[in-house]
Amino acid sequence: MTPQRPSVWTIAGSDPSGGAGMQMDLRLLNTFELYVGSVITAVTAQSLVHFSASTVLAPDLVTRQIDALAAAPMPAPRAIKIGMMGSAENARVIGAALAKHRAFVVLDPVTTSTSGGTLADASAIAELRLLLRSVDLLTPNVPEAESLLGASIRHVEDMPAAAAALRRLGAKHVLIKGGHLGGPVVLDFFQGEDTSFWLSNHRLGGQVRGTGCALASAIAAYVALGHSLAESLILARARITHGFAHAQDVCPNGRLLGDLAGALMPDDMPWLNNGQGVPDQRPLFPSCGPEPLGFYPVVDSSAWVKRCGDLGVTTIQLRVKDLSGGELRREIRSAIDYCAPRGIRLFINDYWDLALEMGAYGVHLGQSDLDPCDLRQLAAANLRLGISTHSYDEAARAHALRPSYIALGPIFETTSKDMPFAPQGMARIAEWQRLWSYPLVAIGGLTVAHAAEAMRRGANGVACISDVTKAADPERQIRRWLNAVTPGIDPVVPSQR
Numbered sequence: 001m002t003p004q005r006p007s008v009w010t011i012a013g014s015d016p017s018g019g020a021g022m023q024m025d026l027r028l029l030n031t032f033e034l035y036v037g038s039v040i041t042a043v044t045a046q047s048l049v050h051f052s053a054s055t056v057l058a059p060d061l062v063t064r065q066i067d068a069l070a071a072a073p074m075p076a077p078r079a080i081k082i083g084m085m086g087s088a089e090n091a092r093v094i095g096a097a098l099a100k101h102r103a104f105v106v107l108d109p110v111t112t113s114t115s116g117g118t119l120a121d122a123s124a125i126a127e128l129r130l131l132l133r134s135v136d137l138l139t140p141n142v143p144e145a146e147s148l149l150g151a152s153i154r155h156v157e158d159m160p161a162a163a164a165a166l167r168r169l170g171a172k173h174v175l176i177k178g179g180h181l182g183g184p185v186v187l188d189f190f191q192g193e194d195t196s197f198w199l200s201n202h203r204l205g206g207q208v209r210g211t212g213c214a215l216a217s218a219i220a221a222y223v224a225l226g227h228s229l230a231e232s233l234i235l236a237r238a239r240i241t242h243g244f245a246h247a248q249d250v251c252p253n254g255r256l257l258g259d260l261a262g263a264l265m266p267d268d269m270p271w272l273n274n275g276q277g278v279p280d281q282r283p284l285f286p287s288c289g290p291e292p293l294g295f296y297p298v299v300d301s302s303a304w305v306k307r308c309g310d311l312g313v314t315t316i317q318l319r320v321k322d323l324s325g326g327e328l329r330r331e332i333r334s335a336i337d338y339c340a341p342r343g344i345r346l347f348i349n350d351y352w353d354l355a356l357e358m359g360a361y362g363v364h365l366g367q368s369d370l371d372p373c374d375l376r377q378l379a380a381a382n383l384r385l386g387i388s389t390h391s392y393d394e395a396a397r398a399h400a401l402r403p404s405y406i407a408l409g410p411i412f413e414t415t416s417k418d419m420p421f422a423p424q425g426m427a428r429i430a431e432w433q434r435l436w437s438y439p440l441v442a443i444g445g446l447t448v449a450h451a452a453e454a455m456r457r458g459a460n461g462v463a464c465i466s467d468v469t470k471a472a473d474p475e476r477q478i479r480r481w482l483n484a485v486t487p488g489i490d491p492v493v494p495s496q497r
Contacts, residue, residue: 006224007035007075012083013042019209028217031261039065042086048254056086059093066097077103079220084110091127098134107135108216133170142180163191196275208247208255230393242268266437271400283379284402293461295481302334319349390421410444433458451484
């Protein structure tokens with residue numbers, strides 16, 4: 001029996017041009033492995049460039065459509081995307097219907113048409129505000145946020161306060177889209193109960209219809225497929241950027257999103273900054289050079305660094321967890337002094353301040369260590385930076401910093417430390433390599449048997465923690481790793497090259 005597809009509903013007005021509304025929602029949602037239900041709230045008469053009329057459907061008919069979708073044996077929706085509702089009465093009956101379902105609700109508060117028509121009057125906007133208590137995510141652009149708040153948003157700096165005000169009206173999470181505010185970078189601001197962040201892409205030229213409808217629908221789709229909200233925002237934003245970059249010129253001044261099902265690429269991916277202040281210029285960290293990172297052991301002492309380096313390992317991470325003060329400084333100093341003259345790429349885990357002070361080659365940081373670190377100072381000092389990632393939003397956070405490499409893990413189950421993330425699997429290596437334009441290190445549960453496949457799938461380096469340090473014969477195991485990562489090349493001591 002074929003597994004049942006996740007169900008998503010779209011509740012929106014009809015746009016005969018296909019540029020927005022129900023038609024755009026269906027076009028976008030049908031690119032996913034979903035069952036899609038649809039409820040029409042209004043019928044408009046518009047082309048891609050001109051709006052002429054609209055008729056709002058009676059609330060009873062809207063209710064009957066929802067009841068038909070909800071009746072057994074129809075699948076219950078995992079997510080519901082709402083666009084144009086057309087009237088206060090329709091907003092009320094939709095709100096009543098939402099109370100009967102446990103779906104994730106995305107509201108794109110459409111009040112005007114790009115082709116010129118008004119799609120919500122003052123009473124409908126007032127009812128929209130009441131509906132926010134039933135909404136999981138609100139996705140207004142700047143003019144729509146202004147309509148809901150009755151206040152101006154003139155600058156990017158105004159967006160956090162506007163998002164907070166919209167949350168006080170009842171929305172659990174708010175994404176304000178900043179495209180109307182101009183500038184070379186498009187900044188969207190997200191705020192939830194305990195987190196906030198900025199999403200950014202380079203601005204693409206021209207105007208394209210239906211981006212707001214498509215974005216909200218894409219978020220609903222990714223949530224229904226099991227992604228976290230943060231991941232869904234990242235992937236939806238990338239999907240719309242990809243469609244914008246491949247926009248189709250249908251008629252003069254009429255462009256539609258194109259290639260909505262195409263493979264995402266690095267230029268599509270947004271970068272994520274935390275919500276503390278408006279992001280300014282991104283740092284840029286140096287490259288690790290043309291030679292792949294290759295076999296990348298993570299060890300806990302300078303003695304292990306020397307042991308690996310003496311056998312030809314050229315990339316090593318020093319990860320010391322049980323020392324402090326003078327002992328810690330001596331370990332780091334000893335490892336740097338050994339690696340530097342031999343051209344070994346030594347990354348210091350966590351202790352960025354000591355690495356900076358001692359002139360280390362590079363630093364490796366986890367996600368929780370990024371905000372306390374003076375990243376600009378590291379970049380200015382030409383230290384390399386590696387960043388751990390486990391999810392799309394963590395990769396987007398790394399993307400904001402343009403690091404020297406990103407690490408993906410755990411590829412398999414690991415016993416080195418407790419991991420809140422499920423194993424990524426080998427297939428994710430190829431996907432990460434395609435999505436992010438940085439050298440990729442695969443880590444977590446990997447053994448020598450996995451090394452060659454990981455490299456074939458696009459890894460620039462393969463890291464291990466315990467497979468060497470707990471081996472019965474560490475020297476033999478190191479040689480096996482080196483040969484697996486670079487088959488046919490006999491490892492030699494660097495000083496003998």
